[in-house]
Amino acid sequence: MDKETIQAHKISDDEYKKILEILGREPNLLELGVFSAMWSEHCSYKSSKKYLNGFPTKAPWVLQGPGENAGVIDCGDGMAAVFKMESHNHPSFIEPFAGAATGVGGIFRDIFTMGARVEASMNSLRFGQVRGDDKTNRHQRYLVKGVVSGISHYGNCMGVPTVGGETTFDESFNGNILVNAFGLGICKSDEIFYAKAEGVGNPVMYVGSKTGRDGLGGAVMSSDSFNEENKSLRPTVQVGDPFAEKLLMEACLELFKCDYIVGIQDMGAAGLTSSSFEMAGRSGSGMRMYLDKVPMRESGMTPYELMLSESQERMLICAKKGCEDKIKAIFAKWDLDAEIIGEVTDTGVMELYWHGELAGSVPIAPLSEAAPMLDRPTSRPKYLDEIAKINLDNMPNISNQEAFELLIRDLNVANKSLIYDQYDSTVGTNVIKKAGKLGAAVMRIKENGKSIAMGMECNTRYNYVNPRIGAAAAVATSGRKVAMSGATPLAITDCLNYGNPQNPEVMWQFANGCEGIKEACAALNTPVVSGNVSLYNETDGISIQPTPSIVTVGVGDDANKSLDSEFNSAGVSVYLLGKTTGEFAGSLYMKAIANLCAGELKEIDYKAERALWDLVIEANKNRVLAFANSVGVGGIAITLAKMAAVSSIGFSGEIKFDDGRFVFDESFSRAVVGVKDAIKFEELAKKYGVEFIKIGLSGGDEFILNDIKMDLKELQNIYFSEFAAVIKSED
Incomplete structure (x- = not known):
């Protein structure tokens, strides 16, 4: 030869x-x-196999872990959920419509091959910079349109609802977009x-x-x-x-x-x-x-x-x-x-x-x-020492109002109705949460009256700043989204997207990402049941930010008791749960006002994270909550603003922080809840050791938080129109 x-x-x-x-x-x-x-990387996992060993994969509710077409968990009463996530990155960059469409088709086959009818689809999409008029920006807008058309074409024709997902933008994806497709099916647990x-x-x-x-x-x-x-x-x-x-x-x-x-x-x-x-x-x-x-x-x-x-x-x-x-x-x-x-x-x-x-x-x-199992060299990236020195003190001195207006217009915050309106999100009559709602996607299991909740998450900036903590945070945050719906998080599937494994710094990122997933899954009792690795996401020597996309799947005891993730009535007491510690590393605030991705992430307190989940799950069972939402990118200010915009219900509140900018802090293990019975809820919070503070009331026609103020209609106009205006800018 x-x-x-x-x-x-x-x-x-x-x-x-x-x-x-x-x-x-x-x-x-x-x-x-x-x-x-x-023996290709795609089929043999030759660069990654070494680090995948040791993932927690077992629990009493896990019926099938990694090694089959998809993972399977027990949903009770003889029913099971079958699910997996996979990448179709390279094909989608070359031919966005066909690449994304066949990514959806492939994950669907993995599900129904196991004997389950496909009931839900989600997707995690990463694009480069779309705002602007140079060749790269225009091409990225073309890729967005093509990928979304491909996903909607395949899913809609199949009659499978696309129930949720995430779409984010960063210049590190200019040369390699990511299209990660998730599918979930339901079947009888003895018919797999x-x-x-x-x-x-x-x-x-x-x-x-x-x-x-x-x-x-x-x-x-x-x-x-x-x-x-x-x-x-x-x-x-x-x-x-x-x-x-x-x-x-x-x-x-x-x-x-x-x-x-x-x-x-x-x-x-x-x-x-x-x-x-x-x-x-x-x-x-x-x-x-x-x-x-x-x-x-x-x-x-x-x-x-x-x-x-x-x-x-x-x-x-x-x-x-x-x-x-x-x-x-x-x-x-x-x-x-x-x-x-x-x-x-x-x-x-x-x-x-x-x-x-x-x-x-x-x-x-x-x-x-004899399939190769490579032990590629690893090396801690040199950039980490440089970015570790940058913190809140290095940020431009702008008012919270200015910062808020910048962040609410950021495309990583803006509502993506231009995308999800193209998806059939209700076919099958099992979907509980409508498209565009915040938090986890939720569906009913008709056979036993329970709910399936699916939380998708990965903050690529956190993973750039610290690949281990960033990957662990994706596990924790996706699980928190599920818990905020009232369901109990049970297991995860992952899609590990990284750059060129021949680069020792990329291999170091991957190795540390795997360690983060292992420690988070073990501590939070959400084993890995399926997954995928996508390497070589690099163009002309430039790698993507590490992107370990995670979907946590959980089960709720009663589909009729699923919690909303936004305001659902006026006059409800709004509480902030968890500690606010001044976490700005890899934050949207830093990126939006200084175009930096830097800082040092604090370790995740897994006991505090799990206590928060358990508190909300029990409080929901006791009917003392009106809504619950994880605090995400942009901190409490952006989380509350999105809740107001989506619900068309205003908010007025005040939180005393050591530093006024902490309204944009992204500390882990926090949530916003609407409390119907303060006495009962506060008793439960003390039982679980979760810090809480009442911060305001839902209602009115304005959004007010400390020194930030915006008319609700103006807020909604920005939130719902910004993304479409950018993507359609050349139509």
């Missing part, structure tokens, strides 16, 4: 030596393609399906859409940094068909009611290669596949293309022998292909045939066991 071909497949010299050892000979092009895909292929002689069946040449090399492409040459790799981006996926989901859910299959696997990254090797590998089996039997939509396709295509809306099934015709009948009813393309063997080898001739042969276990 010539060096040029090996390098084109991103195979290192050491990896090629390992391939020679495994095969005992030179690989042919098909076999090299298989190794290239399976797994990705396995066992039972010698059992047929292997291909179902779904036909295979084309789209997405070729997608997993390998997503395992490399961007430069001018590979930004135009459109052929590596898959093309999705949500109507075909809707049919595929319905066919699979019908199939799952019958006892016809042993296992099922989505053909995601690396397509037929990853699905076949993973199914056989999990079962310790071998597999024989006849690639000329694969349904094709293009003529002249080769075994190499068939194994590595990432065409969408396809599944691989290990069927029970004798059930083939019944399975074909189900898929024919839904107008989908279903073909027998192989069988399970006991050889431990993947044998690939093409028109009766052996085209490739790869031992399955050695390929997996």
